[in-house]
Amino acid sequence: MAIDLKFYPEADDLYRAIPQIKEQLQLNIELAAPSDFIPELPDWQNRCEFITREGSVSFYNYDPYSQALSKIERGHDQDVADVTSMFRDGLLTHEKLLSLFNEIKPHLYKYPAIDPKTFSDAVDQVVRSEIDH
Incomplete structure (x- = not known):
């Protein structure tokens, strides 16, 4: 299984945790978002769909x-x-x-x-x- 991630805002602690998460969950994690490949769409943040919140971290499906x-x-x-x-x-x-x-x-x-x-x-x-x- 593979997932693409974009941190918004960026957070060093999350970047540092990726290797351990990849290993524990046996995931392929890519730091990529559509805006890495095409221009950012206007108002994209407001079209992201909330998934869940774990502690102080919220998870969304990208626009x-x-x-x-x-x-x-x-x-x-x-x-x-x-x-x-x-x-x-x-x-x-x-x-x-x-x-x-x-x-x-x-x-x-x-x-x-x-x-x-x-x-x-x-x-x-x-x-x-x-x-x-």
């Missing part, structure tokens, strides 16, 4: 729109399947996904690995495919 756009940009078959599931589970709407994508488009130049046209075409294709279902 589903950030996850979806990051997966669409990466473009693996499993990523596209994940986004399809997110639509079917009611976590995403076509309008909001397109609106947020259009808001980050002007900032794609900061991510040289991303081809804006290819990314835009992929977003359009996923949305069209979902509308057709």
Whole structure:
């Protein structure tokens, strides 16, 4: 099993605990978030879903729109399947996904690995495919 983590705000104690947690739980832990791969979406913090609180630490699922756009940009078959599931589970709407994508488009130049046209075409294709279902 693998999990991706982003600490907000950053906390040295949590970083120092990762090796022990990885060993005890036999997890692959990556320090990664969608904003490491695509521009940060406006208001992403308010779309994170609360999971639980343990002591002074709260756990959230990362903003589903950030996850979806990051997966669409990466473009693996499993990523596209994940986004399809997110639509079917009611976590995403076509309008909001397109609106947020259009808001980050002007900032794609900061991510040289991303081809804006290819990314835009992929977003359009996923949305069209979902509308057709």
